Amino acid sequence: MEFFLTSLLNGLSYGLLLFMLSSGLTLIFSMMGVLNFAHASFYMLGAYFAYQISSAIGFWPALVIAPLVLGLAGALLERYGLRTVHKSGHVAELLFTVGVALLVEEIVPLIWGRMAVKYAIPRELDFTLFSLFSTSFPAYRGFMLLVSVGMMVLLYVVLTRSRIGLIIQAALTHPEMVGALGHNVPRVFMLVFGVGTALAGLAGVIGGNAFVTEPSMAAAVGSIVFVIAVVGGLGSLEGAFIASLVLGIIQTFSVALDYSLSDLFAGSEVALLHDEALRSLFSIRISQMAPMIPYLVMVLMLIFRPQGLMGKRE
Amino acid sequence: MSEKIARAGILVIFAVFLMAWPAVAADTIKIAHIDPMSGAFADAGERADKMLRAVVNEINAKGGVLGGKKLEVVTLDNKQSPQESLLMLKKATDEGIHFITQGHGSNNAAALSEAITKIYQRTPEKAVLYLNFSAVDPELTNDKCNFWHFRFDSNSDMKVAAIVSYLARQKSVKKVYLIGQDYAHGRAVRDAARRLLAQKLPNVKIVGDDLHPTGKVKDFSPYVAKIKASGADTVITGNWGNNDLGLLVKAGKEGGLKVNWFTFYAEAGGTPAAIGEAGVDHVYQVSEYHTNIPNSSIEPFVRKFEKETGMSFYYLRMKTAIEMLAKAINQAKSADPLKVAKALEGMRYQSATGEVWMRPEDHQLMAPLYISVMTKAGPKLKYKHDVNRSGFGFRTEALIALKDSVLPTTCRMARP
Structure with missing residues (x-):
């Protein structure tokens, strides 16, 4: 029971984290039709800016200033870059964002070096929020969940209930x-x-201080955010939300499952099991596969339901 | 137009001449350093390169080898891939280089080791001697051993043996959990731990083992929940890096997991900073060196290196490798790789932490190993030297005698 509840909590928090990472990508894709490959690069820049700002004036101002600066940078990038290549179609836009991603990946180590920078969790949030049986739940994790849910609610309300949201939807x-x-x-x-x-x-x-702020952090999240967007349905915020939670929980629980194909057939005399070449395949445990499961789900989704869970686009 | 081409041609010839000139004039003994200098692992490769250059500069400052010849480092980027490693090896042999060194990734090491055997068989005049300073797959000095490969780091079996002999002295150790990265190294550590624990500590139970993909896990809390549920008091892991080691230990602290972690690479690069507070008194390391070894003869060199580069010195084993190479060249009175290799076999050398010995049967260096534990460190604290300005360093817990880490080899070496 303890294990089940802890894992459920871990799965939920991991899922919400995935949503936080992918919401910006989904927003841009659903409203503009642009698949922003530089998304993870902006995530990385967010972490580095926050590190720089928080070492000067503290974490809380950084929490506000860094996203604002990046929002402005993004707007300028759209105005003077993306809009110009837009005329040449979606492929050109895609290549443009890939170019930006590569550029950021090279520039970041030039400025901040290749080593991880010391960007730590603020003291105010470095305590245990509550304890579930003997497992403690850190406050910073709670804070992450709160921000993620806040993002979801805010986006949803703005897009469906506000005037500007209606204009955005209509403009699409x-x-x-x-x-x-x-x-x-x-x-x-x-x-x-x-x-x-x-x-x-x-x-x-x-994410920068919850994990590690280093030049390879963009590459590390780059693939998983696309998985979320694809599984949720390209362009659907609700889909992305559900996909994040489902994948987060599945992945967390599958770590605990120490079963393999050979356990399934244990006892029965299946000739295949004694095949030397196949034995190593059969002895792969689900827990070993856990981090690959999101990618597996994405491939299956593309085969059986290409538009994703709640996607409106083909 | 043709005039332009002619002018460009002259320029090119001139440029080539200029590039070739210093190489001819200096008449140095070149060591090719083949490691990742770009991509995700560039940080580790660049650090190693800076350390290698510092080591070579020190030897040169003392007069070089063979009464005045200088050593020279040629850095070649293998992008952490075996294919690229072989291309770089080819480049090195084309330039007439007879000594290579490499440390990151046993997959690259295996490719290089195999290739240099063939080089000697086909073109003996191009023979290459390979100093491996950190690829620890036991196979390289067992079934896949070869005459031209010399390893200066203790292989992972030896490191696990050292950990097990330390655990044997701790009465509190009852349940051990194994977790590792899912590739040759992680598997080798797991297998060694299973074998040696069963042999030497039959009363200690292995309560679980997990392999996870390298560098792909963002959230280790499910693994932590699993370790916790198993009731383990000790975790052995070969994991390295800010992510796979740093995040793992951090997640352990967040999840309220109370275990001691036994690691290989907690001190490397930015890992102490990534682990942070969570590791103090709980993250152990098995290594030939750490920053707070008292009264070691390497002190002046290390302080100078720190001052010049702003980074901590890590690879004593690499320093030992290059110094032993220099000694072997002097003993052989020649830079001929075959003669140097013969001089290296069985060589005894006084390293900064004690006497080391290059075992002739498998070309595996026998060196004393330290078990150290993470601690707060800094100029004003009891332990003066923190790692890469992280505020954390290591303190010695035990020095493992050679008899407790030496293992037999299955190597049957073909000698030229």
Whole structure:
């Protein structure tokens, strides 16, 4: 029981973390149709900016300033970069973001060095929030969950309940009409891109000290955020939320499962089991596979339901 | 147009001449350093390169080898891949280099070791002597051993043996958990731990073992929950790096896991900073050296290195390797790799932490190993030297005698 509850809690918190990482990506894709490959780079920059700012004036100002700076940078990138290549179609946009990602990956070690920087959790949040049986739940983890849920709620409300959200949604499907009604459509897209990168930056501010702030951190999360976006359904925030939670919980629980294919057939005389070449395959345990499960789910999803859990686009 | 081409041609010839000039003039003995200098592992490769250059500079400052010849480091980037390693080896032999050194990744080491055997068989005049300073797969000095490969780091079996002999003295150790990265190294550590614990400490139970993909796990809390549920009091892991070791220990602290961690690489690079407070008095390390070994003869060199580069010195084993190479060249009175290899076999040498011996049967260096534990360190504290300005260092818990870490070898070496 203790193990089950702890694992459930761990799974939930990991899932919410995944959502935090991928929400900006999903937002930009759902509202602009741009698959932002530089998303993880903005996450990394968020962590480094937060490190720099927090070593000067503290963590709390950094929590606000770093995402704002990155949002501004993202907006400028959209205005002077993405908008120019937009004319050449989606492939050009994609290549542009890949280029930005490569650039950031090379520039970061030039400025901050290849070694991890000392970006630590703030003292105010470095305590145990509560204890479940004998397992303690750190306050910083609680803080991460709170931010992640906050992100979800805020995005949902803004997009579906506010005026600006309606304009954004309308601009996606009927840009000419929205323009004719007197709204500046390009500026709407600039805003969306800026908010998307700001969200990535916020995830970086929070993830950077929970994990390690180093030049390879972008590459480390780069693949998993795409898994979330694909499984959730490209362009669906609700889908991304559900996918994050489901994958987080599945992965956490599968670590605990020490079963392999050979256990399944144990006792029965299946000839295959005695095949030397296959034995190593059969003895792979589920726990060993755990970190690969999200990728497996993505492949299956692409085969059987290409639009993802709740995707609206093909 | 043709005039332009001619002018460019002259420039190119001139440039090539200029590049070739110092090499001819200096007449140095070159050592090719083949390690990752770009990509995710570049940090480790660059650090090792700086240390290697410092070691070589020290030898050169004392007059070099063979009465005045200087050593020279040629850095080659293998991008942490066996294929690239072989390309770089080819580049080294094309430049007439007879000595290579490498340390990161047993997969690269295995590829290099195999390739140099073939080089000698096909073109003996191009023979390459390989100083391995940190690839610890036991196979390299057992079934896959070869005459041209010399290992200066204790292999992972020996390190596990040292850990087990230390655990044998701790009465409180009852349940051990094994966790590792899912590749040759992690598996080798696990297998050695299973074998040696069963042999030497039959009363200690192995309560679980896990392999996870290298560098892919962001959240170790499920593993921590599992270790906790197993009731383990001790964890043995070959994990390295800020992520796989740093995050693992941190997650352990967050989850309220109270165990002692026995590691190989807790001191490397930024790992002490990544582990942080969570490791103090709980993260142990088995190594030939750590920053707070008292009265070691390496002190002046280490302080100078720290001052010049701003980083802590880590690879005593690499320093030993290059110094033994220099000694072997002097003893052989030649830089001929075959003669140098013969001089290295069986060599005894006084390293900064005691006498070491290159076992001739398998070319595995026998060196004393320390068990140390993470501690707060800094200029004003009891333990003066922290690692890479992290505020954390290591203190000696035990010095493991050679008899407790030496293991027999299955190597049957073909000698030229």
